Amino acid sequence: xxxFAYRDGRLFAEDVDLGVIAEAVGTPVYxxxxxxxxxxxxVLADALAALEPTICYAVKANGNIGVIATLAREGAGADVVSxxxxxxxxxxxxxxxxxxxxxxxxxxxxxEQALRAGVLQINAESEPELELLDQVACRLGVRAPxxxxxxxxxxxxxxxxxxxxxxxxxFGIEWTAAHRIYARAAALPGLDLVGVxxxxxxQLTDVSPFREAFRRVRDLVxxxxxxxxxxxxxxxxGGLGIPYxxxxxxxxxxxxxxxxxxxxxxxxxxxxxxxxxxxxxGNAGILLTRVLRIKEGSTRTFVVVDAxxxxxxxxxxxxxxxxxxxxxxxxxxxxxxEVDIVGPICESxxxxxxxxxxxAVADGDLLAIRSAGAYGRAMASSYNARPLVxxxxxxxxxxxxxxxxxxxxxxxxxxxxxxxxGSDVAAVRVAPAIAGRRG
Ligand SMILES: *Cc1c(COP(=O)(O)O)cnc(C)c1O
Numbered sequence: 001x002x003x004f005a006y007r008d009g010r011l012f013a014e015d016v017d018l019g020v021i022a023e024a025v026g027t028p029v030y031x032x033x034x035x036x037x038x039x040x041x042x043v044l045a046d047a048l049a050a051l052e053p054t055i056c057y058a059v060k061a062n063g064n065i066g067v068i069a070t071l072a073r074e075g076a077g078a079d080v081v082s083x084x085x086x087x088x089x090x091x092x093x094x095x096x097x098x099x100x101x102x103x104x105x106x107x108x109x110x111x112e113q114a115l116r117a118g119v120l121q122i123n124a125e126s127e128p129e130l131e132l133l134d135q136v137a138c139r140l141g142v143r144a145p146x147x148x149x150x151x152x153x154x155x156x157x158x159x160x161x162x163x164x165x166x167x168x169x170x171f172g173i174e175w176t177a178a179h180r181i182y183a184r185a186a187a188l189p190g191l192d193l194v195g196v197x198x199x200x201x202x203q204l205t206d207v208s209p210f211r212e213a214f215r216r217v218r219d220l221v222x223x224x225x226x227x228x229x230x231x232x233x234x235x236x237x238g239g240l241g242i243p244y245x246x247x248x249x250x251x252x253x254x255x256x257x258x259x260x261x262x263x264x265x266x267x268x269x270x271x272x273x274x275x276x277x278x279x280x281x282g283n284a285g286i287l288l289t290r291v292l293r294i295k296e297g298s299t300r301t302f303v304v305v306d307a308x309x310x311x312x313x314x315x316x317x318x319x320x321x322x323x324x325x326x327x328x329x330x331x332x333x334x335x336x337x338e339v340d341i342v343g344p345i346c347e348s349x350x351x352x353x354x355x356x357x358x359x360a361v362a363d364g365d366l367l368a369i370r371s372a373g374a375y376g377r378a379m380a381s382s383y384n385a386r387p388l389v390x391x392x393x394x395x396x397x398x399x400x401x402x403x404x405x406x407x408x409x410x411x412x413x414x415x416x417x418x419x420x421x422g423s424d425v426a427a428v429r430v431a432p433a434i435a436g437r438r439g
Contacts, residue, residue, distance in 0.1 A: 002283040003033035004370065009329040011368055015397035018288055018327050022366050025390055025401060027290040028307035030377045032062075032402075034070055034395035036284035041074045044240075044276055047254035051266060054120070054273045056100045058238045059085045061277030061374040062285070066393040066402030068092035071280065077120070079238070079275035083110040086117060096120070100235060100273060102149070102197070104171055111136045115144055121273070123149045123197040123235060125172055130185045137190030147195035147235055148185070150178045150220065152213040156201030156239065159318050165200025165213060172198070175216065182224055193229055195270065196220060199237025202278060207252045207260045210239070214264035221268055234265055235273040242282040244371050245323040254279075278374040285373025287312050287389075288327070291365045292344070300354075301339045303361055308343030309350040310383040312369060312376050316349035324352055327366035330359030341367070345384050377403070382411060 003014050010017050013031050021031055045055060056077040059068060063085060068078065069092040077098025078089035089099055101114040102123045111133050114122055124130050124146050137144040151172030154165045164171040173181055186193055200213045214236065221231050241251045261272065289307035296302075314320035324341055336357050343350040352369055361367070380389055387410075391403035417423055 002370075003035045003039075004286055004368065006329045011325065011327040011329070013286070013394040013399075016394050016399050018286075018368060019366060021392050021394075021399060022288055022290065022327075025392060026405065027288055027366070028305075028311050028389050029288050029405075030285055030372065030389060030391040030403075031288055031399075032064070032067060032281070032285045032373055032391065032393050034393060036373075037067065037070050037280060038074060040280045040284065041071055041076060044254050044274070044279065045075070047258040048261070048272075048274065051258070051261065051272050054098065054271060056098065056120075056273055056275050057280060058275045058277030059089055060378060062281040062376070063088055063378050064391050064393070064402055065092045066391075066400070067281060067284075068094065070393070079277075083107075083113045086110070086113060086119070090117060100197075100275065102199070102275070106133075108132055108136055111144075112140065115140055115142055119145075121145045121147050121194060121197075121233060121235065123147050124185075125149045127173075127181055127184070130181070130188065130191065134185075134188040134190035142190075143192040144190055145192050145194045146185070147197040147233060148173050148178065148182060148193075149197040149199065149235075150217065151175055152198055152200065152216040154200050154209050154213045154216070156204050156209045157206060158201045158203045158239075158241070161318055162202040163200075164202075165198070165209075178220055179223055179227075182229060183227065186227075186229055193231075195231055195233030195235060195273075196224070197235035197237065197273075199235075199275065200239060202239050203241040204239045205241040205251050207256050210236075210257065211260045211264055214261065218265050218268065221265075221270070231268075232270060233273060234268065234270040235275065236261065236265075238275040238277045238279070240276060240279040242279055242371065242374075244321050246321040280374075282374035283371050285371075285376060287369040287372040287376060289367050289369060291361050291363055291367060293363050294339075294361065301337060303339045303341045303358065303367075305341060305343060305352070305367060307352070307369065307389070308345040308384065308386060309347060310345060310381045310386050311343075311389040312352070312372055313379045313381075314372075314375055315352055316347070317379070322352060322372060323370040324356060324358070325368050325370065326359055326361060327368055335360045345386075382406070385411065387411065 056079040081103035096118045289305040309316040340354040341352040388406040390405040
């Protein structure tokens with residue numbers, strides 16, 4: 001149940017006809033359903049309720065301020081991986097006391113920003129990072145609440161590019177070195193070693209790698225406590241997968257995940273932190289795009305749409321599968337064709353699906369690319385000088401633009417000709433008729 005469903009032959013987001021949004025805002029545009037955001041957050045929170053969890057939504061999955069604020073009202077904290085995400089989460093109303101700062105490459109400035117804001121915890125990933133954090137904290141006269149992200153050397157059995165918990169991945173402190181590094185870090189005056197963190201990857205469709213990783217974390221906690229370190233928090237990361245609609249992706253129910261947590265680390269008496277991203281926002285969003293034209297080749301039929309890989313990178317980056325449906329509901333028994341759905345970008349990987357069975361589509365038809373709420377807009381770029389795609393949040397029959405389309409003029413306004421080439425940028429101003437066409 002993702003709250004994108006047909007009504008009277010039209011695809012709606014909750015109580016809003018997607019055609020209305022396309023007319024008003026233009027395409028391409030991301031549309032998110034508040035009801036789905038809330039539902040997924042509550043399903044997870046309910047499954048974990050007995051553990052009194054701290055759920056820190058992983059902002060990198062979808063950093064829109066309206067999405068973060070919606071989840072913050074539900075009680076979510078935030079997991080951030082940059083100074084920019086920290087600023088956004090605070091602006092969205094997430095209290096600093098519920099923000100975890102993660103990431104493999106924090107700068108000294110970002111550490112200072114996090115400490116000044118008073119975040120719940122900073123997850124460090126290497127010895128040099130711990131040393132730098134210690135220096136920054138000492139300079140500010142505070143003790144940094146820090147957890148070490150360990151790499152449990154567990155294969156998450158997910159896509160290679162989103163696996164993060166194997167020894168050869170760049171993430172976390174190597175399992176075999178964790179004990180020694182904790183002992184060293186405990187001696188640094190600027191650090192308050194509060195916990196252990198782990199995150200083994202994304203789009204996991206099986207709980208057993210979680211179990212394996214959590215068991216190793218449990219062993220580590222026992223060892224650290226025996227050394228006299230009072231480990232108080234366990235950050236178990238994110239990674240729960242979602243169904244994308246292609247065959248073979250069954251995902252574990254949150255209750256199974258909760259059981260794995262209880263049975264492995266439930267009795268340690270630690271505050272448990274979770275960092276779900278995809279499972280909350282993934283199916284809460286679609287990318288709405290318009291068919292520009294149908295291009296008949298001798299062996300394939302291409303449906304050229306106005307969204308490109310710059311707007312939704314996952315298919316090009318991971319070979320990810322997204323369901324594509326027509327906003328105007330197809331007639332049962334109508335003609336179905338096998339088509340390739342492609343974008344306008346000058347890259348062969350700019351495709352949203354090949355050999356897809358679609359009802360007969362015509363120029364101007366609207367298509368919805370489903371399950372695009374996570375790592376969609378967040379990874380968008382302006383490649384091919386295409387303006388960053390806007391976002392709309394729906395709540396019942398209400399809807400609002402929560403991220404405006406960045407205009408070509410705005411993109412140009414921040415560019416400068418170097419003095420030796422003159423200063424007349426006005427000469428390359430976009431004609432209004434062209435600029436206006438994309439909404
Ligand atoms: C990406 C990430 C998450 C969120 O992962 P999902 O698969 O979206 O749940 C959580 N924690 C860390 C440290 C991450 O890097």
